[in-house]
Amino acid sequence: MFKELSRPFQYPRMKLDKPERASAPQASRRPQKAKDWTGTLKKIWTVLSRSKGKLALVLFMVVLSSSLALLGPFLVGMAVDDYIVSGDTGGLLVLLPVLAGVYALHSLSLWLQNYTMIGIAQTAVYTMRTRLFQHFHQLPVSFFDKRQHGELMSRVTNDIENVSSTLSSSAIQIFSSVLTLIGSVSVMLWLSPLLTLLTFLVVPAMVLGMKWITKRTGVLFKEQQRNLGDLNGHIEETISGQRIVKAFSQEKRVIAEFKEKNERLRQSGFWAQTFSGFIPKLMNVLNNLSFAFIAGVGGMLALSGSISIGVIVVFAEYSRQFTRPLNDLANQFNTLLSAIAGAERVFDILDEEEETNDEQDAVHLPEVRGAVSFSHVSFSYEKGNDTIADVSFDAAPGETVAFVGPTGAGKTTLIHLLSRFYDPDGGSIFIDGHDIKRVKRESLRRHMAFVLQDPFLFRGTVRENIRYGRLEASDEEVEQAAKLADAHSFIMKLPDQYDTVLEQDGAGISQGQKQLLSIARAILANPSILIMDEATSNIDTVTEIKIQEALQRLMKGRTCFVIAHRLNTVQKADQIIVLKDGRIVESGTHEQLLRKNGFYHELYHSQLRSKVVGV
């Protein structure tokens, strides 16, 4: 029993005063705070300003409810002083209905302000969320190349959630706290300046006490945060690495490591929580002290007859209402800061420049034969560092063109330029003789289909995933496409055939099968121009052999652009364009290039050789 009782006092004492350590993490936490306060607030305002009328209503209701909240105790004091003490039932009969009205109105105004504010806040959050989503679809592809999805996701979820909760509840609370504070103080001053002064005596004590505590909790919380991060890191690593832990039967060891970190977290967490627990206690004792003061001094004053009993009662009540908003404000302030920082991160993305719009005179291409020509095209992602330099070539309708070259040669960039994810800095690209700059993006991409390295599948049925290629396709057309893509037979083996629900990452089917689905998708789209960017490089050679036929069927009769790492997959192309550092080094058919004895020859043989060395 005694052991249990003494447990909380046996935690090893944490060293508190480590200013040099405390300052360093603080500096790194700074970016959490908003950089441009006024700018961000202005932007929040533009989102909110659409509900100006409703906001005015809320504001009015907050003023109303705050004054009613102050009026209530005042009227109670009056009832006690004027009617109960004197036994004036008639007066009480008049006052009580008034008080009832005040109470009812108070509840009503509270309800109405919350109801309206939640509507405003959630609409604003909805607007921000949708705008962010739409904006993602307007941003150039390069934006996504530079950022991690996880980071972007956290903006959409955590940051917006943060703004949401702050707008819904904290905004009103902060505003009404301020109002209550002002109201209480003025009423107190009006009732008795002397007692008010006494109440204020606790403020310096409050500030000092808070400082003493927060100085300690600051360090402790950082320590706790660090230990928590450490523990979470360990959890993440050992759970993601579960296969290894199990295979090497190291469970006991990781558990021991975990315990050690968990223990450290418990210790720092204990002290952080204990110290931060002091804050409300301190507020309470100071509150009580001022209460006692008011009663004592008030009693003295009442004895001398300078104030009434009712005033003391009312005053005691107001003095409580005075410290509470102070406490609330201190609590809400941090939430507000982090919400503004969150909003700023969201607006940062909204401020990113969008893809340029179509030209005014852009045309619509109803049909495309598939003649593509690049004329002196150059492009750079960063100024002065050419990714593509002076590239020219022609592809006749139905031809297959392969881009070959080392990593970073600019193969994928050419594809991006052709599909207008980017526009060239110099030169032009023509499709059937039309400069694609003068063609509507939508119209252009409608004639193209893509089979990418990572066969992306959406959460949904197999059928839906294939139909993504052409939304209006009938079920027969979907199955026809699947048959052409050699996907039909494996689909029929799935638990619900075409209605089998695939998870987002396509779990449950193999990489090769995923690629077959994406080929079916492209077949269904029936494009004039087909683009295959490393379509088979994530697939092992055995699978590649298997889907080769499906690919051939897909490529038939279309202008195809193929990027492939393995040279054996491009040998049959009508034209092989060899790129190096963004320039065309040579081009021709496989045989022509081999005879040239140039860069292609070198590439080809280095690949071939590497296979034979192992023998």
Added chain:
Amino acid sequence: MKKMLSFLERYVVAIVIALLFMLVELAVELLQPYLISKIIDDGISMHHFPAVIQWGAVLVGCSFLAFAAGIVNSFYAAHVSQGFGYDVRERLYEKVQSFSFANFNRFPVSSLITRLTNDVTQIQNTVFMSLRIAMRAPLLIIGGVMMAFVVNAKLALFLVLTVPFLVAFLFWAMNKAGALFRLVQERLDAVNGVMQENLAGMRLIRAFLRKHREMERFALASEDLMARTMAALRFTETTMPVILLLMNASILAVLWFGSGEVRAGGASVGEVVAVINYATRMTAALSVFTMIIMAFSRARASAHRIADVLETGGDLEDGDGETPSTRMKEGSVVFSSVSFQYPGTRVPILRDISFEIRPGETVAILGATGSGKTTLFQLIPRFYDVQEGSILIDGIDIRTMKLEQLRRLIGYVPQEVLLFTGTVKENIAWGKEDATMEDIVEAAKRAQIHDTILKLPKQYDTVLGQRGINLSGGQKQRLSIARALVRKPLILLLDDSTSALDAKTEALLLNALKLYRCTTFMITQKISAAMSADTILLLEDGKLLAKGNHAELLNHSALYQRIYQSQFGEEAVRHVQGAK
């Protein structure tokens, strides 16, 4: 929730103490109106100044008592919540460590991590809050009513009358809000799902011009979320005005009947004031209610998610381990009519696989993705149990061995390289805690990574991972191989572990592996690597299509010929066949 409560059993003493001290605080708070009524009635009304001072002093003394009690409460409350969090986290982690692979398939890694981190913290905070704030409200209501009775029983009756309504209303509201917030969480997951998918598939969406469709989908999900959030928030925010109204009504009643009592001499003015004061205090204590509803509904969801993990039963039965380990030092591996499908799925991954491997042989496994190569591998260390047939090592069914004993025999190099934060040395020795420096260097040399390590800034003491340097894919692969080699395994499993190596290094590595007296299985895509194996197993659709050495397969297997052709070109095949 029950499960979570059982974790608190250990802390009953501390909880009781924390609550007791909170009661002291509460008592003081509740005494205040009483003391004030004394000051008013005995002192001011009677014009008796010493009584004012006396009761005032009692008030101050009580405040300090409450403060001291509050501090002690902080210690105990923190002890309970931190201890609770510590215990739950530890149990959860141990549970997860005991998971089989089938269990892991049920819970995505990311979800397990959130459960261990966020969910535990969420509950821990709620426990702390309960001991400090949430319990206050009910205790204050009870105490308030009791004190009001002490002051004046008749007037207190009006407060008592409201309490059943209040309690019924609060319970109803709590339940309803919980359900509403669960719906919000579901919708939020849906919105995030769409967003996640769009970010990941942005390029494809652009390419197929599906922007508008996706926007519609998102708008739909987003509108739904908005509606649900509004409903939930509006509901919880309605509770407060209702409570206020209820409590204020009782104040009105006290005022009205109080005045009658005062006239009749049944109550003093100070008593009326005191009872009203109790009513307002109860109201104030209830103002945290909205916050409590939200915290509890979240904690409940977290508790469910944690209990979900804790209640998952392991499905691998450990063998009785009576096999003396001395019997297993050869390393022969026999698959006898092995069939397997993943738990909870209908499609068999492996069907009727049989083969025998002699000690020390090298086996290459080839096949398309989805043909079952990795699955076959995972059966050997018993990550899963076979449905039919059996696997024997040195003639002993692996199901009769102790898991740990079995896995100690095996060096496993997975397809995806996983290194841990720490130094190079620690990472290699990870597989064998008592490895000496010589062991480590030897393993590194054989894995062809020693020279690379020597070029690192701090050689074997270089820190890897997020805080350290990053190695290339091929370097990581070799380090991962060294980690398996340092254990001097009887059976070595290489799951496509040389894919990022150039041909020369790969050949050196394969040669070095021959120095170990171990049976080696390697999954590979490269014919060049398969050629040097003693046996090649060719898998297709979960069946063993062909088995034999390179020359045999080249002669008999059409699929093998095609693979060979695709990697070496037609000339090579003609060349081989010509030579024959």
